[in-house]
Amino acid sequence: MNLQDQPLRALKGIGEKTELLFAKAGIRSLEDLLHYYPREYDCYEEPVSAGEAVPGEKNAVRAVLTARPSVRTFGKQSITMVTLRDGGKTLQVNWFHMPFLRSTLQVGKTYIFRGSVTEKGGRRIMEHPELFRPEEYDKICGQLLPVYSLTAGLSNRTVRKAVQQLLEMKPAERDYLPEEIRASYDLCGINDALRQIHFPESRAVLQKARSRLAFGEFFLFLLGVERMKAGKNAAPNHFPMKKTWVTEQAAESLPYPLTGAQQRVWRELEKDLSGQHLMNRLIQGDVGSGKTILAFLAMIMAAQNGSQSALMAPTEVLAMQHYKALTELLEKNSLSDFHPVLLRGSCTAKEKKEIKEEIRSGRTRMIIGTHALIQESVDFERLGLVITDEQHRFGVRQRETLAEKGTQGTGGGGAEPHVLVMSATPIPRTLAMILYGDLDISILDEMPARRLPVKNAVVDTSWRENAYRFIRRETEAGHQAYVICPMVEPNEEISCENVTDYTEKLKKVFGGAVRVEMLHGQMKAQKKQEIMEAFADGSIQVLVSTTVVEVGVNVPNATVMLIENAERFGLAQLHQLRGRVGRGSAQSYCIFMQGDGKKETAERLKVLQKSNDGFYIAEQDLKLRGPGDLLGVRQSGIALFEVADIYRDAELLKEAGKAVRRTLEKDPGLELPENRALCERVEELLKKQKTEN
Numbered sequence: 001m002n003l004q005d006q007p008l009r010a011l012k013g014i015g016e017k018t019e020l021l022f023a024k025a026g027i028r029s030l031e032d033l034l035h036y037y038p039r040e041y042d043c044y045e046e047p048v049s050a051g052e053a054v055p056g057e058k059n060a061v062r063a064v065l066t067a068r069p070s071v072r073t074f075g076k077q078s079i080t081m082v083t084l085r086d087g088g089k090t091l092q093v094n095w096f097h098m099p100f101l102r103s104t105l106q107v108g109k110t111y112i113f114r115g116s117v118t119e120k121g122g123r124r125i126m127e128h129p130e131l132f133r134p135e136e137y138d139k140i141c142g143q144l145l146p147v148y149s150l151t152a153g154l155s156n157r158t159v160r161k162a163v164q165q166l167l168e169m170k171p172a173e174r175d176y177l178p179e180e181i182r183a184s185y186d187l188c189g190i191n192d193a194l195r196q197i198h199f200p201e202s203r204a205v206l207q208k209a210r211s212r213l214a215f216g217e218f219f220l221f222l223l224g225v226e227r228m229k230a231g232k233n234a235a236p237n238h239f240p241m242k243k244t245w246v247t248e249q250a251a252e253s254l255p256y257p258l259t260g261a262q263q264r265v266w267r268e269l270e271k272d273l274s275g276q277h278l279m280n281r282l283i284q285g286d287v288g289s290g291k292t293i294l295a296f297l298a299m300i301m302a303a304q305n306g307s308q309s310a311l312m313a314p315t316e317v318l319a320m321q322h323y324k325a326l327t328e329l330l331e332k333n334s335l336s337d338f339h340p341v342l343l344r345g346s347c348t349a350k351e352k353k354e355i356k357e358e359i360r361s362g363r364t365r366m367i368i369g370t371h372a373l374i375q376e377s378v379d380f381e382r383l384g385l386v387i388t389d390e391q392h393r394f395g396v397r398q399r400e401t402l403a404e405k406g407t408q409g410t411g412g413g414g415a416e417p418h419v420l421v422m423s424a425t426p427i428p429r430t431l432a433m434i435l436y437g438d439l440d441i442s443i444l445d446e447m448p449a450r451r452l453p454v455k456n457a458v459v460d461t462s463w464r465e466n467a468y469r470f471i472r473r474e475t476e477a478g479h480q481a482y483v484i485c486p487m488v489e490p491n492e493e494i495s496c497e498n499v500t501d502y503t504e505k506l507k508k509v510f511g512g513a514v515r516v517e518m519l520h521g522q523m524k525a526q527k528k529q530e531i532m533e534a535f536a537d538g539s540i541q542v543l544v545s546t547t548v549v550e551v552g553v554n555v556p557n558a559t560v561m562l563i564e565n566a567e568r569f570g571l572a573q574l575h576q577l578r579g580r581v582g583r584g585s586a587q588s589y590c591i592f593m594q595g596d597g598k599k600e601t602a603e604r605l606k607v608l609q610k611s612n613d614g615f616y617i618a619e620q621d622l623k624l625r626g627p628g629d630l631l632g633v634r635q636s637g638i639a640l641f642e643v644a645d646i647y648r649d650a651e652l653l654k655e656a657g658k659a660v661r662r663t664l665e666k667d668p669g670l671e672l673p674e675n676r677a678l679c680e681r682v683e684e685l686l687k688k689q690k691t692e693n
């Protein structure tokens with residue numbers, strides 16, 4: 001029987017009206033119903049006597065009805081009441097709008113009353129309980145019963161009954177998970193899982209069913225991603241680039257040697273750019289691992305091969321910094337002819353017009369910008385490489401919009417460009433696959449040599465004066481400091497530090513010897529630029545800032561980071577902020593100042609004190625925040641799965657990733673007979689995704 005074609009009316013007791021209600025909840029066929037998983041489970045407790053009922057909890061109370069219920073009416077409202085007695089104790093039971101109970105309940109009979117008990121003025125009251133005959137209750141006692149998400153008019157009982165009927169028809173689905181995978185991960189069959197997810201025999205069995213379904217969802221998704229990637233990687237390279245000695249020369253001109261990881265990733269990039277297929281790659285590296293230079297080398301390689309490249313940064317501050325660093329690198333290597341330009345929202349109309357003309361005519365080969373690159377109508381002459389920095393700040397859609405611009409090139413280059421994405425969000429590889437599904441992943445897992453790990457301190461506000469003394473000492477030694485505040489200006493409703501007042505305060509604390517300035521997102525671009533430049537060249541010693549410096553800002557001479565109201569930031573964000581120091585060879589320090597005095601905050605911040613490793617911190621953040629949101633990961637991941645949860649099931653996700661790799665190693669085209677069901681299912685999934693986009 002193909003459940004997909006079977007309407008709900010095939011079930012007894014479901015008519016047109018109920019069918020419409022089901023449709024509102026998205027259930028249109030028996031197949032939909034089978035996969036409409038419960039939101040939670042209700043466990044019918046062992047009944048207790050009226051005297052034993054515990055306030056604050058749900059109780060099932062077994063009692064003999066000793067008197068007829070009384071009914072009180074107030075206009076159209078009514079309350080039906082009985083009093084259950086047990087020794088000297090009483091329990092009052094109330095129902096709303098059910099006056100008929102007065103005639104249906106029989107004195108002298110035993111009933112089970114099930115509901116939440118409260119205590120008011122020394123009296124225990126059970127409000128609006130479910131009512132059962134003992135023999136009826138015995139049948140369900142101890143069982144886990146499903147609770148479904150409902151729409152108005154559709155009761156849980158109706159859905160439950162419909163599912164029960166459906167399961168009695170013994171629907172049999174073909175299991176898409178190959179036998180061998182099921183055996184090695186100890187997973188039950190799909191039909192067992194479906195039955196048990198609705199009506200589990202026990203909590204243990206329910207857990208098994210859940211794991212099986214979650215694993216299956218991850219497995220299918222990851223396999224789909226691999227197939228999609230294989231398709232994308234097959235796209236021809238419209239901008240084949242020859243390897244060039246110019247990039248080697250640029251790398252050699254740096255004041256440091258590339259780390260082993262940088263060299264490895266650079267070789268991967270070179271291979272992609274010169275290969276037969278289009279590049280779609282993500283570079284993932286912890287803060288300060290040196291991603292930027294790889295982007296610059298790729299841009300140089302593109303320019304040397306006659307293509308334009310565009311680098312899109314998430315903030316103006318960062319775009320300016322990249323522009324400056326790239327310009328210096330080119331000058332040093334006599335490559336200024338590539339003529340880099342900086343396009344940002346705050347350029348004047350005249351500037352924008354000139355820059356756009358340079359891009360359109362092909363005079364410039366390198367374009368750095370912010371969102372302006374996609375917002376403005378920029379025509380590229382021959383866009384061969386698109387780089388987005390800090391991908392989580394942009395959506396996938398924005399990355400694609402920029403890439404699409406390449407296909408409209410004016411100089412005959414109108415074809416899909418290479419795509420490179422850089423991210424400092426350290427997340428496990430499998431999770432990265434969910435977020436950046438269609439990209440190949442390169443990981444920079446080595447920090448530049450001669451970096452001393454940042455020393456951390458978690459303190460409360462009583463330590464502030466010490467912190468200032470410490471900052472003064474560091475500035476006297478020729479170093480610089482950041483102070484981060486959560487707010488720009490004072491706000492009566494939120495008590496936390498703000499950049500405006502704090503800057504004034506520090507100016508007074510440090511006097512004229514130390515230059516203190518502020519930076520925040522609401523300042524004019526010109527002012528921001530001046531401040532950043534003055535901080536970068538060392539003429540400002542202390543920069544009081546909001547989190548605008550969080551991503552990518554690079555001033556290696558800064559050695560102190562003081563974060564006020566550290567409790568207001570997530571661990572991953574604090575790690576990013578800390579990443580602004582420890583970028584040079586001097587010892588750096590990060591002071592997390594806690595303003596809320598809470599023990600939980602101190603515990604959370606200790607994770608940062610313990611480790612400087614972004615991957616470890618991201619993992620702890622995932623664990624601690626549970627259903628929180630790590631830089632938008634949840635939002636992007638949540639809609640994909642019905643049972644699986646990328647946080648709670650992180651381990652399963654990892655295992656599913658391994659299983660996918662194993663399956664594809666054995667059978668890359670999914671052509672073996674045992675993988676037929678799997679292949680069909682994945683194709684279905686990909687087709688569905690395509691039509692949804």
Ligand SMILES: Nc1ncnc2c1ncn2[C@@H]1O[C@H](COP(=O)(O)OP(=O)(O)OP(=O)(O)O)[C@@H](O)[C@H]1O
Binds near residue numbers: 293
């Ligand atoms: N191999 C290296 N050896 C020493 N210093 C390096 C090396 N590679 C890069 N650097 C320097 O390290 C600093 C950080 O590099 P970069 O800004 O590229 O880091 P990032 O990975 O982009 O970090 P973030 O995510 O914080 O932006 C820069 O000052 C850069 O010049």
